[in-house]
Amino acid sequence: MSTADHRQFKDRLYGQFARLGKALASPHRLELLDLLAQTERTVESLAAEIGASTANASQHLQALRRASLVDTRKDGLFVYYRLADPSVVQLCAALRTVAEQRYADLDLIVREHFGDRSDPEPVQMDELLRRARKGDVVILDTRPAREYAAGHIAGAISVPIDDLQRRLRNLPKSKPYVAYCRGPYCVYADQAVSQLRKTGRQAQRLAGGFPDWKSAGLPIETGVSPLAG
């Protein structure tokens, strides 16, 4: 166990950790991970969502795969990418936490885009769980139907944000609403809350998104909604 051996060990050890760091060093790759935290998806659909060419998205996805952060599954013509491990979600959450603690810029960017989000206050996850158990709340999943089908908060109904206006008439006016979406920086839930409140309904957004709920070990379901349409 010479000094040189020891140095070589540390270089190799931290070299492995840096593989992960390198994979996290690109805005596009981080956005891809956030999308894959919802559900597996094809290259083309991911490329369209992040506003990059298919070839470029494919390259980034392969970089993530080389870093063992994602896996693939082939189905006919399509290659589906998915997160390789639940711990990846927690790694992304840890990144988010540090950024929120330390980057004033982040707060500025978010305020500029969302306006002041402090009214109404978001509902915390444990509070939503309590209210859901008492049954005095309607939980809206505002994500695309595919993502709802791949997993959603137990008891939530699927109302993709683009369908909300059309389906408003079928939603009760008396009950309070809690809307959620992909995560704290996703706009869907904010838009849903805004639309619901315009119609006189009581509505708040959930503090986190579905991945946060899931990795906290709170109750989830999969499959399509019996009320869908």
Next chain:
Amino acid sequence: MSTADHRQFKDRLYGQFARLGKALASPHRLELLDLLAQTERTVESLAAEIGASTANASQHLQALRRASLVDTRKDGLFVYYRLADPSVVQLCAALRTVAEQRYADLDLIVREHFGDRSDPEPVQMDELLRRARKGDVVILDTRPAREYAAGHIAGAISVPIDDLQRRLRNLPKSKPYVAYCRGPYCVYADQAVSQLRKTGRQAQRLAGGFPDWKSAGLPIETGVSPLAG
């Protein structure tokens, strides 16, 4: 809230997160963060420990500072670097967790350097806490005295690994030992366990290091040992 606005928002948002990723993309910087998780240190001392030139270490430290992961304090001729926030420790821990889950290489590298660590089994943190409360264990902090002074497990005594051989005669032979150090990939605790067992003592290492213990919110103390010498 046009599509273009939305894209610009996401680009800026993930750009901020990627600042963190970029900072984590270098083996040297990750090693520096692990060292700073123990205590604040000067540039030169960090440079020597990671085996890099002072100028090079300084550059990496400045990169970490630009990413807001570390802060500095000037004292006379020396600049002391320290972690900017406890959440940084948890970010490093999240990196470690994913690497352990996904990288078989990591396990190989560790086995090659440490040999088979499964004998004796490391003690988990909650178990050590229980045993410490009953008082039937001697907790050894094998890190350099400076790091012990900056913070250590409550009740631990400071025996830097280089002093252990010399101080063996003053350590009781009847009690069981638990040694800890900087973290799971630090050799000090393993070396201490090996030396203690050679003298017929019962000894195990702690599963994590001091930063893990601290960020788990378990009891800690600061200051020099009354028994030091």
Next chain:
DNA sequence: GCTGTATTCAAGTACTCTATTGAATAGTGG
């Protein structure tokens, strides 16, 4: 086997990051 499509590969250019070297800066102690 042929056609059409999703994905990957390969090549090229522009850009960024890394480590080294030697000089510049800022502060201490005489």
Next chain:
DNA sequence: CCACTATTCAATAGAGTACTTGAATACAGC
């Protein structure tokens, strides 16, 4: 004020990365 030291800055060459373009691959359906 001077000598000394810890740290940072500046300049460099080399390595690695990002995005684009166009071709190659692999598979489904006919």
